[in-house]
Amino acid sequence: MSWGISCSSNGTAVVEQEAASGWRKGPWTAEEDKLLIDYVKLHGEGRWNSVSRLAGLKRNGKSCRLRWVNYLRPDLKRGHITPQEETIIVELHARWGNRWSTIARSLPGRTDNEIKNYWRTHFKKKTKAPLLDASQKARNRLLRRQQFHQQHKEQQQLNQPDMKKRISLLDDTNNDDNYHVAQFSGTQEAAAAANSSSSSSSSNGSVYTDSGEEHRIFFGNDMLPAAEEGSLWDDEGLWSLEEYFHAAAAAAMGRVPANLVAPNFC
DNA sequence: AATAGGGCCAACCGCGGACAC
DNA sequence: CGTGTCCGCGGTTGGCCCTAT
Numbered sequence: 001m002s003w004g005i006s007c008s009s010n011g012t013a014v015v016e017q018e019a020a021s022g023w024r025k026g027p028w029t030a031e032e033d034k035l036l037i038d039y040v041k042l043h044g045e046g047r048w049n050s051v052s053r054l055a056g057l058k059r060n061g062k063s064c065r066l067r068w069v070n071y072l073r074p075d076l077k078r079g080h081i082t083p084q085e086e087t088i089i090v091e092l093h094a095r096w097g098n099r100w101s102t103i104a105r106s107l108p109g110r111t112d113n114e115i116k117n118y119w120r121t122h123f124k125k126k127t128k129a130p131l132l133d134a135s136q137k138a139r140n141r142l143l144r145r146q147q148f149h150q151q152h153k154e155q156q157q158l159n160q161p162d163m164k165k166r167i168s169l170l171d172d173t174n175n176d177d178n179y180h181v182a183q184f185s186g187t188q189e190a191a192a193a194a195n196s197s198s199s200s201s202s203s204n205g206s207v208y209t210d211s212g213e214e215h216r217i218f219f220g221n222d223m224l225p226a227a228e229e230g231s232l233w234d235d236e237g238l239w240s241l242e243e244y245f246h247a248a249a250a251a252a253m254g255r256v257p258a259n260l261v262a263p264n265f266c
Numbered sequence: 267a268a269t270a271g272g273g274c275c276a277a278c279c280g281c282g283g284a285c286a287c
Numbered sequence: 288c289g290t291g292t293c294c295g296c297g298g299t300t301g302g303c304c305c306t307a308t
Contacts, residue, residue, distance in 0.1 A: 025278075027302095049293065065294075066277065101296060116297075117275055 024058040028067055032057060036064055037072055070113045077109025081118050089115055090123070 024032075039055035045068065048061030057064065081089070085107055092103040100112035100119075107115065 027276075046294085061293075062279090062295095063277075069295090070276070098297065112296075113276080121272095121274060 022058065023052075023060045023063070025063070028059075028071075032059065033067070033072060036068060039064075040068060040072075070111045075109055076111065081110075081114075085110065086118075086122075089119065093119065093123075 035055045035057050036051065036059075039051050039057075043050070043054065048065040051057055051061060051064040052059060059067075088106060089103060092106055096102050098116075100116045104110055104112040104115050
């Protein structure tokens, strides 16, 4: 193993490590980044184990792939996770669990690593709380219920003979707008639609009552400032997500008429 | 001003699936 | 069918930075 000293981007000295295997490890330098970017421009993504040979990088294929996917890719979205994205993360995590790459596919420009880190820092510790409060329980119920109804709906669509719909369901991963509509209902669809569309005054979605009734909701965009903080519209007006889940929890305990709030839980 | 603690994020590690031979 | 290689995924670690004390 050999060691060297170099200067990082912020001017501090970093100790670089070259493993016994010959592969460099540790933080990437700007020169290495440039070599990798040039390699991808020339050869495209993939064949990562060839990078060291063809680009002159002393990094193994895994390290190169990780650097590209999580940091250098040009389509990466920088900046904080938005409330809409957070809503999607929460709901997709309820649906998929720790399948970060699956969740990341629904958030263009975000990486599985980023979402995983975000979840761990923002939500993981909260789940250690011994007892969930009513709104959290209601939220969980909503997520489970929507997951159930969505799966039911998808199953119904897949059972339909209409091949166009079936194909669009299966093939929408390359079309963000359709993808969200095909994949989500309720707040998921609304949040995703609001996130992907900045031109319409509002976007809509559905949640479902116990009887299977569709309950229309509208997720505002920048025309509705409150919506930016994570809120939604339904027949009764504007709700913050917190209000929405509190109302749902109240409905679950029978404190308010079920038809006044959405969704109707049991 | 010093320091402890937590948040955040880039990077590494181990594992398993897909594929070629 | 067995083996080796490549690749992707999820879990974990290490270090920087910020904030509270």
